[in-house]
Amino acid sequence: MIHVPTATWAHTAFDLAAWAGGAGLSVVLYRWRIKGAVQRVAGAVDGGYFASLAVGAVAGAFVSGSLNTLREPAAAISHSIVGALVGAIIAVEIYKAVRGIRGSTGTIFVGSFSLGVVVGRFGCLFAGLPDRTYGTPTVLPWGVDLGDGVSRHPVQVYESATMAIFLVIYLLGLRVRADWAMRRGFYVMCIWYGAQRFAWEFLKPYPRLIGPFNLFHLICAGLIAYGCLYYWRDLGAQRAAQERALPVPRPDHQPM
Numbered sequence: 001m002i003h004v005p006t007a008t009w010a011h012t013a014f015d016l017a018a019w020a021g022g023a024g025l026s027v028v029l030y031r032w033r034i035k036g037a038v039q040r041v042a043g044a045v046d047g048g049y050f051a052s053l054a055v056g057a058v059a060g061a062f063v064s065g066s067l068n069t070l071r072e073p074a075a076a077i078s079h080s081i082v083g084a085l086v087g088a089i090i091a092v093e094i095y096k097a098v099r100g101i102r103g104s105t106g107t108i109f110v111g112s113f114s115l116g117v118v119v120g121r122f123g124c125l126f127a128g129l130p131d132r133t134y135g136t137p138t139v140l141p142w143g144v145d146l147g148d149g150v151s152r153h154p155v156q157v158y159e160s161a162t163m164a165i166f167l168v169i170y171l172l173g174l175r176v177r178a179d180w181a182m183r184r185g186f187y188v189m190c191i192w193y194g195a196q197r198f199a200w201e202f203l204k205p206y207p208r209l210i211g212p213f214n215l216f217h218l219i220c221a222g223l224i225a226y227g228c229l230y231y232w233r234d235l236g237a238q239r240a241a242q243e244r245a246l247p248v249p250r251p252d253h254q255p256m
Contacts, residue, residue, distance in 0.1 A: 006128025014123025022112030060087015106186030190227035
C-alpha cells in the first residue's frame, strides 16, 4: 500500500495547472496542425456558440455531480468533469442545429481536454477523501492510502494514464494528418473517454442506480453512443462528398 499525502488545496493547484497546460497545448496544436479546421469553425459560429458551451458545461457539471452525491449518506452539492463534457455537447449540438451547422466543431478542445484530465486527476488524488473521487478497497500492491488506513484503487491515476495514452495516439494521428484525428478527433475522444471512465466507475463506491451501474455509467454510455453515431455520420458525409467530386469519364469525341 502506498501512502499519499493529501491536502484540500491540491485540487485547486492541479486544476490551475490543467487549465494552463490545456490552453498552452491548444495554442501549439493550432499553430502546428489544426489551424485550418479551427478557422472554418470560427467562420461559422458566433458568440452564441461559446455562451452555449459555457452554460451547458456548468449546468452539466453540477447537475450530474450533485445527482450522484445527493444520494450518498453525506449528501452534498458537487460537480463532475464528465457531466460538464456532456452538458457542453448537448448545448452546442442544440446551437448547431438551430444555426444549421454540420460537422465537428470540437477539434480545438481535444488536446486541451485530454491534457486537462491527465493533470487534473492528480489534483483529485492529492485532495484525498474529501474530494469524493476515491476508489474502492483493494489488496493490490499499488493501492493507495488517502489518510484513513484503507488501501484503495487509485482510480484517479488509472484515468490519468488512459487519457495520456489517448493523447499520445491523437498527437501521432495529427502528425500524419490522419482523417480520424484531423476531422473526427473530438468524436474519438468522446468514445475513448467515455469507455475508460465507464470501466473505472466499477471501482468507485458511488450509489448504484440500475443494477451494478451508477449514474456516471449511464452518462458515459450516452457519451460513447454520441461519439460513435457522429463519427459514422461524419464519415458517411465525407465519403459521399468524395464520390460527388469524382470526375465522370467522357469519350474523347462523339461520332458524327
